[in-house]
Amino acid sequence: MNSQLADVTQRIIERSKATRQAYLDKIEHARHEGPHRGVLSCGNLAHGFAACAPEDKSDLRSMTKANVAIVSSYNDMLSAHQPYESYPAIIKDAIRQVGSVAQFAGGVPAMCDGVTQGRPGMDLSLMSRDVIAQSAAIALSHNMFDAAMMLGICDKIVPGLLMGALAFGHLPTVFVPAGPMPSGLPNKEKARVRQAFAEGKVGREELLEAESQSYHSAGTCTFYGTANSNQLVVEMMGLHLPGSSFVNPGTELREALTRAAAVQATRLTDLGDNYTPIGHIVDAKAIVNGLVGLLATGGSTNHTMHLIAVARAAGYIVNWDDFSDISNAVPLLTRIYPNGSADINHFVAAGGMALLFRQLLDAGLLHEDVRTICGEGLSRYTKEPQLQDGELVWKDGPVESYDKEVLTSVETPFKPDGGLSVLKGNLGRAVIKTSALRTPHVHIKAPAVVFEDQFELDEAFRSGRLNKDCIVVVRFQGPSAIGMPELHRLTPPLGVLQDRGHKVALVTDGRMSGASGKVPAAIHVTPEAYNGGLLAKVQEGDIIELNTQTGELTLCVEESELENREPKEATLLHHQKGMGRELFAGTRAVLTGAEEGACSLFFTQEQAK
Structure with missing residues (x-):
């Protein structure tokens, strides 16, 4: 392990001893208090499954089948979140097929900074993160659930869901992405038209046409802003299935990954032998891994606030000096707009997350010895998902970049530091x-x-x-x-x-x-x-x-x-x-x-x- 990263990790652990221990004590107490539906009164429980199908009611009465909460940020106004409309039905079906139950526990607000940019609504944007955390907590507060699935992508939404999930750190929790839209107008051309409009060289009609060609379908915006930084960081922390962050919506692979995530959530509950709560996954090493991934790719500066708040939700105290020291230790490995002209789909084509994990692990720039939703160790994230005869499989990812102008190696970085x-x-x-x-x-x-x-x-x-x-x-x-x-x-x-x-x-x-x-x-x-x-x-x-x-x-x-x-x-x-x-x-x-x-x-x- 890189000595500077090891030092930063250790000082986070040392400064956070008291707060982390208090957090672990809290979630251990919650584990014993719940999520057992058996502690609910008959009236409580009857309310909790009143609208379920007869088979699901029977399963929930038995106390032996897992009940998975679905918390979603679906709405039609965010292109990134619109695909989530169909996810609850897919998740419920996948979980029912393995003998468990899923309930839609609640929705959280999800505003789009792209819509509110420069408008009064933007003044609510950052504060919406804490509202999302509180909304997720309300969704999980009924003590009906053995695990949770968090559906979110953009800006304040994923950090808010993370903070809410960590408040229920005794619950195993799987984060489920929906993927980026296909590539549209090149980012470099979009930026040129924006500057031309600022200078008065083109009119609003030309500007709107360029923007519409850039943001043109369901899926996450393709530039490397906070939304795609969120997805990369969450996968780096082991809360996504390997390689699932940037698969386009509406594809067979995307649905297969959603089904697999749902089944995986049932395998992590306290009802079996593989209990893996989110509060144990998100430790100091996982947080540092998230920071390394963010800085190695020139990700969003919003995370200089979000990851501090997320860490605090897990009992850790992180500051900007930690960011700076990690940045000094980690080379810049990607050129994705605004750090280059490529978009997130080009990053995937060049080798994507599997190659990024491989590069960083081989160079000792990630903690490999961590827990993830897939088990012990981060090396499994060097594999990428594929469909083979209709079945989802993971195969070894590439060992070198297919486009070194987009994704390079630790030996030949774009910059020696994370920027x-x-x-x-x-x-x-x-x-x-x-x-x-x-x-x-x-x-x-x-x-x-x-x-x-x-x-x-x-x-x-x-x-x-x-x-x-x-x-x-x-x-x-x-x-x-x-x-x-x-x-x-x-x-x-x-x-x-x-x-x-x-x-x-x-x-x-x-x-x-x-x-x-x-x-x-x-x-x-x-x-x-x-x-x-x-x-x-x-x-x-x-x-x-x-x-x-x-x-x-x-x-x-x-x-x-x-x-x-x-x-x-x-x-x-x-x-x-x-x-x-x-x-x-x-x-x-x-x-x-x-x-x-x-x-x-x-x-x-x-x-x-």
Whole structure:
């Protein structure tokens, strides 16, 4: 095992001894208290199976057959989640054929950042993760279940489902993907049209046509944003069947994998000899494996919050220094948009997950000695699923890449590190994704152009105010201020400025997520401006220095002057009312900072003590 990764794993274990032990004690207690339906009263149990078929009622009364909960994020508005419409029937049939029962336990909300991008609904996006975790907990709260299946793919949905599942860590839990849509308009062309629209060179009709050709059918969006990062990380943690993350929806192989996942869930329950609860699978080694996979592929920066919150749900304390040190130890092995021009289907064709696992395992960059939903050891994930005479089989995956421009080897990486760095200085701490930048390192020292709202930048861009070397500051975008929306609308105009030869960068307490691209962006700045961060004192024209080589993020203003400055007061009412945002005032009030997971569920009780 790589010594640096071993060291990071050990320090996570050491700092988390008390919290992890408390978690294990909790789920062991829950194991003995349930999920035995026998502890329910006759009235409880009768309610629980009242709508079941007679055969299922008989099985549930017997207390010897497994009952598997289905928790789904299906809706028609997310292309990635629309295929889940048919999954409950498929899962119930597969489980019935092996003599057990499945019940649809509950649905969770699932919003699409692609739809809400730049709109008021985006202010609810990050907070929806905690709502999803709570919704999953409600679905599992009836003490009727011996195992669970989680159906989710995108952005906040998988982290939320993970957090909810880990609250019921005594239950074996299998995550079930639905797969990416087939490739559409090449990502490079989509990005070109977006920039052309920002410059006024094409109209809305041309832009809509390009977007419609990119996002064109059922399935996950094909660029390597948070949705596909979720799938890769969950498989790296051993919670998917091997090779199941990126099989296209509507195919025979996809349905066979769904059926196999359902059957596998029945094999892991406490009713048999192979009890494998999710709380035991998600340990420090599994978390580090997830981080390695994320960083080796240049995945979503959203996980600098999500994986911290997920780890905390399992009793582990992870911070950005852990991300940075793992990034330094792990080479960049993929070029998938926005880190390249390929999409996730090209990654699969080049060798996909089986080859990625093989490369990382052979180089000692993954913990092999872990538990997964398929048993002990991660090496089985070097195999890939195939249909042979109508039967699902796993065969050895490729040993080398079929397209080394998309998926390369540890010996010849695209970059020697994973492309995620921590910046720190008097402005606070931030993360920056460097894997998609044009150069390995960035050093910009330029005057600040300050905005209180992302929408103000459009007018400044059109007026020519940004036609210079500058560092764009967009503040009051953090969790406590307005819920930390993504700021992707900033990417096209800043990209245009960069193409014109200007040195530009972004500094914000908001998010850019998995689509962070060629523009240097110091994001998730903490403490956020709303909670006393120095960002609130930055003035137009102040010099800011951003240096990825030294890790600096500095406001170059004398300390004596900063002490005498009054922080800018935020005007946020228009971000806190309407579109349901007023309902989340209480959530915003207790959200932790970005480095603590921007979470309302696990930290507030500790802070209150």
